[in-house]
Amino acid sequence: MLKIENEASLRAALKSEINLFVGAGFSILAKDKNSKFLPIGSALSEELCSEFNVQNLKDQPLPLISQIIKSKDKIRFNEFLMNRHRVKDYDERYNSLNRFPISRIFTTNIDNLFSHIYSISDNKYLNDLIVQGASFRDKTAVEYLPLHGSVNYPEPDFTFTPIELASAFANNPTQFQYLVSCLRKAPTLFLGYSLQDAGTLQSLNYSFTNGPQEKSRWIQLRSQDDAAEAYFKSLGFNIVQGDTDSLLDYLSQLSSDERQPTKSSTLHQRDFESGRIPLLHETPVRPIVDYFRGHAPTWHDVLTNRVPRTSRYAELINHIDANRNVLVAGIPVSGKSTLLMQAAAYYDTAKIKLFEDFVSPEKATSLVNKVSGKADVILFIDNVADCVDSLDVLANSKNIQIVGADRSVNIGFGSHRFNTNKFLQFDCSDLSDGDYSKIFEAIPPAIRRYKMEIPNVNQAYNPSTFEFIEKNVQGQTISDRYKEVLQKLRGQQIDIHDLFVMICYAFSCHSPVSFDVVSRYCELNGDYKKVYEAIDRLGTLLADISPNDREFVDLNENQDYFTPRSSLVAETVVEMCRNEDFRRMYLRFHNNVPRLFIPRFSNFRRYGYRSGYAERVFKEWQEGEAFYLRAYQEDRTYFLKQQLAIFLGSRKQFQIAFKYIDEALTESHNRNPNVRHTHARLLFDANIDKAATDISLRNNLRKSMEILESCHEYDKGRQITQFDLLSKVSDTPPFFRAQSLNLIFLRLKAG
Structure with missing residues (x-):
């Protein structure tokens, strides 16, 4: 039997908007490929001790057992966790979640249960914030943040050991900041937690109660525990008492009680x-x-x-x-x-x-x-x-x-x-x-x-x-016009000039600018009034300089996204901006704006970290290397190492550049032709000057030539035109543009 404190308010939240914050106890009715229920707590401890033959640790807490095993055999430890937490089957009552207006799901679980639940939905989809970044103007998206890793990721690194758990938020403040900002936006239902998880929840409590507005929150306690109930009530939680089976019964019944639209055999635009x-x-x-x-x-x-x-x-x-x-x-x-x-x-x-x-x-x-x-x-x-x-x-x-x-x-x-x-x-x-x-x-x-x-x-x-x-058309060209706009803005108000350039930079990287992005970039601490005052000042100054640009910044219907009216103008502004001004904006943006706050980060990543920007920003190659490595710590994608390698190559640091592109090639499993192309180019550039005196290097040069030729053949096979290839070359650093000349020289040296 489920007992719910302030049940009417919970029901109201389940009809309007609600967040879920999910722990291990929520997934206990899901099964792995061997039809075994997913383990939690002591059950997982016993399995780990048996699998890794450390029975002497069976009475120790799970984080300590994990620490010892992981330190000895990390690869096998991760493989075991992936096999035991990759869901094959689950209780169908979990699917009732599809029928509630859930905006965001945060989980400390590593399983992929929610991926299965939403994979059958025809009106909602799961938007993984780690992979995709925040969604944009999409009511069908359910934001999903797996705080401790996920079996869905190609090479996951799970948070399980005491050191990792204790430092999870400290080492990744981006997640904590995003989490707190979202939990302030809607009521939250915490599921599958116990008193053992109090540390994690208490670390959030101060932020809950000291934010601009406190939202209601409920926590499920799976069994009668007076101490746990008193403790969580002291933190401001409403108590939901009952096991996961009772909870799923309740949610299934509640979703059935609500009148569901009749499923039609045909669909219409509406x-x-x-x-x-x-x-x-x-x-x-x-x-x-x-x-x-x-x-x-x-x-x-x-x-x-x-x-x-x-x-x-x-x-x-x-x-x-x-x-x-x-x-x-x-x-x-x-x-x-x-x-x-x-x-x-x-x-x-x-x-x-x-x-x-x-x-x-x-x-x-x-x-x-x-x-x-x-x-x-x-x-x-x-x-x-x-x-x-x-x-x-x-x-x-x-x-x-x-x-x-x-x-x-x-x-x-x-x-x-x-x-x-x-x-x-x-x-x-x-x-x-x-x-x-x-x-x-x-x-x-x-x-x-x-x-x-x-x-x-x-x-x-x-x-x-x-x-x-x-x-x-009469009048100035776009380039001349915005060069003049930038000069005048810079002379009148440098902070608004930089805000203007930032909005253009983000938009040119295929990411709209949200309220949160402006607030964090300008260090306004979530003050709506100050954010809109800054945007309004930008519009006023633009109107004074160029009347046609009064509405340069477009507000969406909810007044929470800002986008330039034109990608052409955005790209022109970024190109016309003086390097010293662009450097100031670029560093401030990447220092102040966490990646989880950037809408459509999966797109932004591909454009916002391009080596061409690094060439404009960093005077010393060591600065650029440090920048890319910091970014890689938060977002472990081989693309960042590829761009770092290209940047270092443009500074003639071919030996170090080749190290990073070699790592990128390994991390991409040699499947990305663009990475293979960069690898071959840097292999060539790292060896070309030495090949005249070291005959042994000529095989490496021949190898790089063969890879470049295979990339060209691949492009032809993919129906990429010569125009596309020329576009690729024109978008690369100058030392790459000499490809044709270098290849001719290579053929001569190879005999």
Whole structure:
């Protein structure tokens, strides 16, 4: 029998919004591959003592046993934990959690029970904060933070020993800060804990009760324990008394009592919370001049039909009619997003049309579950290269057709992570001759030049949409305009100048700027009023300098995200910013903003740590090395070591650079062609100067040549164009750009 203190308030939270904070006792009705229930406490201690033949430790606490075993055989210890905590089957009552408005789940468990629970959901998905970062404007996401590691991770490092448990929050303040900020936002239900876990919960208590507002919290005690009840009540918890079996009965019954919508055999547009294409009356109004000044397209621009459709539109529609999965590729600012939005708005079909700018693998699985056998969907995805890990999941569904858009180089870099044979790549970079007059006539007369001019570009190509528009619009170019804006902002208020650059930097790295990011960057301690005052000052100063930029910073409907109106402007600001100013902003951002607070960190990681930024920021190579190694301590991804190696190579530190790229190659299991390419280049650069006097090094040079050639062949096999390869080279440091010359020299030396 379950006894709940202040039950009506708990029921109210379970109808509106609630957090879960889960301990080991919650997962006891889940089983591993051998149909054994997941162990907790003393049961796990006994298994460890038996498995590792340390029966003399059987009376010791679990953390101490773990410490001794792990110190002797860490690999086998982790393998044992993974096998015992990887869920194969579980009590179906756990699935009732899918029907509650759970916003966030924090767990000190390492099992993957919640991954199974949400993998069958058709309206919610689990967003792992360690892997993906915070979600953005997505009501279907359930934020998930496994505090002690997870069996889902490729090479997990579990927190189990006394030293690790005692220092978990101290060594990773990012998690603690994020945890506290989230627990202040909604009531929290703590499940599967006991008095033995009091230390962890007490460490959070001060933050609970000293925050801007205290939220209700309940804790489940699995058995009658007067001491535990008195203790947790003293910390401000409401008590839920009963075992996990009774708790699951209660939640299952409660979810059944709530009227659930009837499951229809078919789906309609209204059945999707995310991705709906708005109607014209639902879109914010803005002057069309903004579009022709370089701002990103909005639904209002598209739905009012004031942006002409180029000849590429008919080609794209033809591919959609042929039921192909299409990747719209092109150079920066070539009209990819505009074309995608026009197709989404105007393509006439009985299928459901959805438009997203990010789809994680978990969200893709949820969508596949939802539409399977019930509806055919055309899913339009902008910035599709950010979603490469989801494309195979979506493409394997018979009910989903994918139409994505991104820069050619971004698609090329991610092409090894999905089956390109299921997609047609469609380039929209250049205009056709018939497009010029249509676009020229659409430019508002107030800013249009008197006579149409066609810009001179490479003879092999026609100009892109932006190149043509910029040539035929009066006034400064984007670069000149924002160079002047930065100079004036810098002269008036340096902190607002830096805030402006920071927002542009984050957005150019495919991450919107949240309230929390601004607050932490500016060290405003979560003060909403001060954050909005800072943003308003930015808008006012921009308006004084350039009236067209008064609304440069866009607020979402909940007033908690800030995004520039244009990726072009964001990238231009970052490029035009003086190196000393960029350095100040960059270091402050990475020192003040923990990665768990950065929306879509999985995207930000790929762009925000690029070696090109490090070259601008760090005068001494040792500073850059220290920066990357600090980042690696929190986010153990081989990408960081690859970028560190490229940075060190640009500073001619080839020996040290090769050490890090060799580690990156090992950590990537030799599966990433971009890492293999960097490895081969640095192998070449580390040895080329010595090869003239040391014949033994020539085999290494031949090996690097063979790897580079195999990478080139791989790219050709993945249907990456010569344009993509040139784009790759142009985005690398100068010492990489000499590739062709070096390869010729290599062939001569190799005889």
